[in-house]
Amino acid sequence: MIRSLSQRLLGLVIVFFGVTFIIYAMVFALPGDPIRALGGERPISDTTVAALRAAYHLDDPLIVQYLRYIGGLLTGDFGTDFLGRSVGEQMLRALPVTIVLGLSAWALEIIVGLGLGIIAALRRDTWIDRGILITTILATSIPVFVVGVSAQLLFGVRWGILPVAGDKAGWPVAFILPAAVIAIYGLAVVSRLIRTSMIDNLGMDYVRTARAKGLAPSRIVGVHVLRNSAIPAVTFLATDLGYLLGGAVVVEGIFNLPGIGNLLFSAIRAHEGPTVVGISTALILVFLLTSALVDFLHTLLDPRIRHD
Structure with a gap:
């Protein structure tokens, strides 16, 4: 070990x-x-x-x-930009917005993605399963900026349900729409991964044995099948968390959210190399940590997985 x-x-x-x-x-x-x-x-x-x-x-x-x-x-200094401003301090000011946005989108991926995947697996080859399949395919095929602008026009401008831009309304009102836009692709992937894995596990011998012993269907699915089916989705969710916390540049730009992604985009336009490198380094650290977390979760979900 x-x-x-x-x-x-x-x-x-x-x-x-x-x-x-x-x-x-x-x-x-x-x-x-x-x-x-x-x-x-x-x-x-x-x-x-x-x-x-x-x-x-x-x-x-x-x-x-x-x-x-x-x-x-190594001393915690991410450098100084060409205007004399600390890159670390700029990231600290933008980080709360990105964390709230990223975790909100991540929660939507987990809740909605797992829910749709479980329903599709349990209703295999029905109109519900086909409807979820078509919806997830559409979600992964439409560019994120098209979804973002369309959602902004419909929910913000035409219907006036949610704010068009900015974070003054606070969480959750100001973050629901951009978080949903970011999460659409991820929850579609999670739902397909869970569906495929659950269908495979539902045909396993241990499921037939559990049914023969008289275990409740909810216990079979919720405890045994879902746990063994979660590994592919957990792998994706853990790695996707790094992307979400990195901040989607396009979405933060569309909704004018002062997060890490917006800061990175502004730094690229201004040729602020130290800021771009500093933010990229922080994102790399996030991705590496989430990668290590994947290995831990694999072992936790399936003790048969060991790294000798």
Whole structure:
């Protein structure tokens, strides 16, 4: 067990350094000079540009810049943008909005996705099953920005049921619509995974044995079948949580939510490399942690799964 844990941690460390270096190299290799872009239409003198480049160590070799960034990261410093603002403080201000949005969408994926999957499996080959199948296919085929704009126009502008944009109304009113838009694809996938897995498990010998012993159908499905069928869905949900907490750039932009995704989009437009790298690093950490959580949940749900 200790050996398996050590190997897993070593793999996560290798992935972290490899991915962060690639992102760091790609961000700072983008065309254009971010220092000169600070002046907008007004030119900046060569002396000022040279001073700023030296202050931000942009003239150092790439590997030196990266190692300096990692050194600061180990102390909790995500860097400073070209306007002198702390990247970490900007993320902390945007993080609550993204966490609320992401967890709200995640809850919808779990509740609605599992519910639809269980119903489809128990009503296999009926009009209910076919209706859920068609709905989930449509949900995964329509681009998220189309769903977002359409939902905003219908529920916000035409019907006036929910706010059009912003987070002033607070949770849950301001987050229901964007969370539903983000969750549509995930809950569709979860429902299909649960349906397929449950249908396979409902035909297993242990289910027939449980029925022969006279166990209640609700206990058979809720305790035995659902637990063994949840592993594919749990894998998806755990990894999808990293995406949701990362903030959907498009959805946060459509609904004007001041979250991590919106901050990332603004940083890309402004050529703020330190902010882009800092946010990307935080998202990588989230994905790695959720990946480790998947392994733990696999073992918890099925003790037969062991990593020797």
